[in-house]
Structure formats: C-alpha cells, structure tokens
C-alpha cells in the first residue's frame with residue numbers, strides 16, 4: 001500500500017458553519033485501488049466532507065490534498081467523478097443529451113466522448129432508454145444516469161453520494177461489479193451510504209457522527225471492535241457509545 005498514489009490525504013480537518021462545528025479534526029487517507037464507505041446518520045457531516053474534498057466548500061483548518069494536490073484545483077476536479085445526492089439533470093433533454101452536455105464540459109475529444117457515453121450507459125443499463133426524455137425516467141433511472149455522468153471522464157477518484165437509493169438489487173449488483181473493476185484499475189472510490197449491504201462491500205469504512213470520526217477500519221475490524229456480527233449493530237453501537245460520552 002505504501003507506494004500507491006495517495007488519492008486523498010486529510011489531516012485534522014475542521015469545518016464550521018457559523019457557530020456550528022460540522023466536521024472536527026478529521027484524518028483520512030485513501031490510496032489508489034481502495035473503496036471507502038462513509039457511514040453516519042443524517043446530518044453527521046458526510047456531504048460536507050465530500051464537498052471539502054472537492055474544493056466546493058472552504059475548510060476552516062487542517063490540510064487536505066486530493067491526488068497529491070491542494071484543492072480547489074481545476075485540473076484535479078476533472079479527475080473526480082461525482083454523483084451528487086440529488087440528481088442534477090436536465091429533464092427536458094434525453095438521457096443521451098444529458099450525457100453529451102456534461103461530457104462536453106470535459107477535456108476529451110468528440111470520439112472519446114461518444115465511446116465513453118456508450119460504455120457508461122451500458123454499465124448502468126440505460127442503453128435502451130438513452131433517447132427517452134429524462135422527465136419520463138423513474139427515480140432509479142435518474143440515479144443511474146447520474147452515475148453514468150460521473151463515470152464519463154474515466155475518473156481517478158469516484159465519489160458517490162448515496163448511489164444505491166432507488167436502485168433495485170440486481171442493478172446494484174451490476175454497479176458493484178463495475179466499482180470493483182474500477183478499483184482493480186487502481187481508481188479510488190468513496191461512497192456514502194445508509195445501506196449496510198453496500199457498506200459490507202467496501203474495503204474500509206469510516207463512521208462519523210456529529211462531525212467526528214467514531215471509528216475506522218475494514219468491515220470485519222469494525223465488527224470485531226464492537227463485538228457484534230453485523231454492520232447494522234456496529235452503527236447502532238457506535239451511536240450509543242457517543243451518546244454516553246465515552247468518546248471525546
């Protein structure tokens with residue numbers, strides 16, 4: 001692991017909104033070829049952490065590098081595929097037109113884009129619906145189209161904010177197959193999720209609550225640490241520990 005590119009290196013990151021400390025003293029390292037799952041209840045700071053990583057929000061203190069560069073950095077941003085929690089799609093355009101629109105913002109040729117669109121659409125199983133207008137897509141289809149957009153630029157770092165919401169188990173399996181393939185190509189992936197079956201498939205997990213890291217490790221390490229058999233129990237146990245004030 002030691003010689004692999006550092007996709008993300010965060011030290012003692014703190015972020016506030018007004019008087020509210022939203023992230024406190026976060027340390028995080030992610031290498032090439034690793035999938036990190038970010039777990040935490042609603043409002044714990046996951047999206048803010050992702051926005052910090054992308055340079056979309058300014059941090060108050062600490063250091064943060066992405067692909068070994070300080071953010072914000074436009075060139076690095078092009079190497080990050082981002083799928084937001086809510087779909088930012090043009091409803092009156094077709095799926096293909098959406099892919100073309102977002103693809104044109106990238107520094108790739110017309111031919112490369114056409115190939116990338118074909119590949120990304122196939123990965124998320126949308127090839128047959130590409131010429132339909134997005135307004136006629138189901139919620140799951142919109143999520144899949146958002147994922148296809150995130151895959152377009154062949155990202156070194158892929159950030160997926162709750163990617164499996166509205167996605168059926170079969171497609172979720174296909175998506176995971178693709179994520180594993182990307183990991184084997186040394187891409188790094190961060191996913192935020194409330195779905196424990198997704199968490200189980202990550203290489204590492206980071207649990208956050210109220211902006212603080214409660215625990216980090218592989219799914220098995222966390223189960224061992226909390227002496228439980230499932231990640232659901234880890235999640236619940238971690239919440240209880242903090243409520244009792246056993247963590248500072």
Ligand SMILES: Nc1ncnc2c1ncn2[C@@H]1O[C@H](COP(=O)(O)OP(=O)(O)OP(=O)(O)O)[C@@H](O)[C@H]1O
Nearest residue numbers: 017018022040041042043044045046047048049085
């Ligand atoms: N732009 C903002 N201005 C002020 N407060 C904010 C802003 N963005 C987020 N917050 C606050 O920061 C905290 C963390 O929010 P964040 O969206 O990062 O949580 P989350 O873990 O992603 O939640 P969810 O799982 O519901 O998406 C919340 O208390 C939220 O109200």
